[in-house]
Amino acid sequence: xxxxxxxxxxxxxxxxxxxxxLLPAIAQDAKSGKxxxxxxxxxxxxxxxxxxxxxxxxxxxxxxxWKKGEESGHFQHVQEIRADCDGDALLLLVTQTGGIACxxxxxxxxxxxxxxxxxxxxxxxLKDPETIYA
Amino acid sequence: xxxxxxxxxxxxxxxxxxxxxLLPAIAQDAKSGKxxxxxxxxxxxxxxxxxxxxxxxxxxxxxxxWKKGEESGHFQHVQEIRADCDGDALLLLVTQTGGIACxxxxxxxxxxxxxxxxxxxxxxxLKDPETIYA
Numbered sequence: 001x002x003x004x005x006x007x008x009x010x011x012x013x014x015x016x017x018x019x020x021x022l023l024p025a026i027a028q029d030a031k032s033g034k035x036x037x038x039x040x041x042x043x044x045x046x047x048x049x050x051x052x053x054x055x056x057x058x059x060x061x062x063x064x065x066w067k068k069g070e071e072s073g074h075f076q077h078v079q080e081i082r083a084d085c086d087g088d089a090l091l092l093l094v095t096q097t098g099g100i101a102c103x104x105x106x107x108x109x110x111x112x113x114x115x116x117x118x119x120x121x122x123x124x125x126l127k128d129p130e131t132i133y134a
Numbered sequence: 135x136x137x138x139x140x141x142x143x144x145x146x147x148x149x150x151x152x153x154x155x156l157l158p159a160i161a162q163d164a165k166s167g168k169x170x171x172x173x174x175x176x177x178x179x180x181x182x183x184x185x186x187x188x189x190x191x192x193x194x195x196x197x198x199x200w201k202k203g204e205e206s207g208h209f210q211h212v213q214e215i216r217a218d219c220d221g222d223a224l225l226l227l228v229t230q231t232g233g234i235a236c237x238x239x240x241x242x243x244x245x246x247x248x249x250x251x252x253x254x255x256x257x258x259x260l261k262d263p264e265t266i267y268a
Contacts, residue, residue, distance in 0.1 A: 083248070
């Protein structure tokens with residue numbers, strides 16, 4: 001298709017940054033395959049991630065670069081960076097320090113399961129969130 | 135945190151739809167754990183997905199609902215719908231018809247791996263894309 005990723009461009013330019021200069025980035029545990037979270041990257045975040053091997057995102061709420069784990073200690077060591085066919089989404093294969101990606105103490109941020117009675121928390125809390133940020 | 139998903143709201147209202155009324159939705163193979171693609175959903179897409187058990191997305195380029203597989207036959211049967219901690223991303227656990235999610239004939243859209251020399255196609259093409267849409 002016409003909109004596929006253009007391999008002739010420098011790798012950062014080949015990506016289709018959105019109107020805010022961002023792309024969604026999925027973090028997946030490299031070993032278990034668990035999808036841990038979805039965050040956002042701008043060019044600087046992706047460059048920092050590639051250069052350091054540690055996941056750095058763009059925090060839309062705080063409007064600054066955010067090294068995952070800078071407050072919690074739950075860093076993400078990046079094994080591999082992937083882009084999708086049309087270059088508008090990223091996938092990081094990571095080793096998650098402490099096995100906990102979510103500020104709630106769940107392994108994954110995707111712990112709400114849709115049921116007939118609404119969203120239900122489906123996975124165990126592995127660590128008291130108060131102790132994560134203590 | 136203050137922005138966590140509010141379980142008191144009806145499930146569709148609990149989600150934090152963006153300014154365009156959309157949320158990113160990750161499709162993951164329920165059996166292999168492979169991340170297949172990232173697409174977008176509006177409320178109608180998510181409602182249709184939940185009601186039918188088949189993944190329906192919002193196509194941003196075509197500006198219409200798009201039942202995954204409607205042209206290729208590569209439908210996604212949805213086993214589970216998940217939301218993340220703050221309700222601004224979705225994760226679908228799916229069974230992918232034909233084992234191919236990507237219009238390029240790759241199992242996953244995330245087949246480009248970042249290397250020192252740029253993006254490199256890292257996974258095999260399982261089906262000639264010309265035959266997918268023939």
